[in-house]
Amino acid sequence: MKFFIDTANLDEISAAAELGMLDGVTTNPSLVAKIVDDPERFGYGEFKKHIAKICEIVDGPVSAEVTTLMADEMTVQGVDLAGIHPNVVVKCPVTIEGLKAIRRLAGKGIRTNATLVFSPNQALLAAKAGASYVSPFVGRLDDISTEGMALVDQILTVFDNYRFTTEVLVASVRHPQHVVEAAMMGAHIATIPFKVIEQLVKHPLTDTGLDRFMQDASVIQ
Ligand code: G3P
Numbered sequence: 001m002k003f004f005i006d007t008a009n010l011d012e013i014s015a016a017a018e019l020g021m022l023d024g025v026t027t028n029p030s031l032v033a034k035i036v037d038d039p040e041r042f043g044y045g046e047f048k049k050h051i052a053k054i055c056e057i058v059d060g061p062v063s064a065e066v067t068t069l070m071a072d073e074m075t076v077q078g079v080d081l082a083g084i085h086p087n088v089v090v091k092c093p094v095t096i097e098g099l100k101a102i103r104r105l106a107g108k109g110i111r112t113n114a115t116l117v118f119s120p121n122q123a124l125l126a127a128k129a130g131a132s133y134v135s136p137f138v139g140r141l142d143d144i145s146t147e148g149m150a151l152v153d154q155i156l157t158v159f160d161n162y163r164f165t166t167e168v169l170v171a172s173v174r175h176p177q178h179v180v181e182a183a184m185m186g187a188h189i190a191t192i193p194f195k196v197i198e199q200l201v202k203h204p205l206t207d208t209g210l211d212r213f214m215q216d217a218s219v220i221q
Contacts, residue, residue: 106130
């Protein structure tokens with residue numbers, strides 16, 4: 001199973017990379033907005049430079065999302081984003097226009113991540129259009145009292161039925177149980193916020209056990 005980090009924060013990305021668990025990064029406009037101090041001075045050029053910095057830290061797929069809605073513009077921007085670094089994956093929403101852009105970008109050999117996936121049919125259409133990844137947003141489904149992980153299970157079954165090579169990238173991960181369930185289901189990737197990565201490590205019995213070992217270690221030192 002691959003682990004991506006779901007953030008645009010360079011410190012968080014570097015910290016996760018140090019743990020030896022990081023296979024890639026996903027960003028979206030909301031995550032980028034969080035790291036911008038001065039929106040007046042950021043803009044598209046700075047965004048591209050920021051994605052390039054992420055690519056220097058992590059040797060794996062880095063999702064950068066288009067900020068346009070029509071297929072023509074998404075395709076032009078997708079080609080531009082893909083030019084930042086060979087590891088850039090262009091994130092496009094699953095809309096009619098987004099599917100067209102995914103197909104066009106795939107035709108140019110550019111990898112895409114179909115985002116804002118909330119149904120198995122959306123995932124199926126994205127896979128057929130040539131998406132490299134589909135991103136079901138499990139936490140946002142949980143938020144509306146729908147079982148997000150059930151969607152992941154459905155997509156995995158559909159892709160397995162037809163031998164799609166599109167990878168299922170579990171997104172909108174909110175807590176460690178999402179990661180456990182994704183792994184149990186055989187999801188290819190989970191993209192995880194830094195806070196949840198830290199939670200994956202923690203266990204109270206590890207902490208109390210370590211306290212005891214440190215006390216008893218006095219006989220060794
Ligand atoms: O990868 C998608 C993710 O960033 C969305 O997460 O917590 O905003 O639903 P969230």
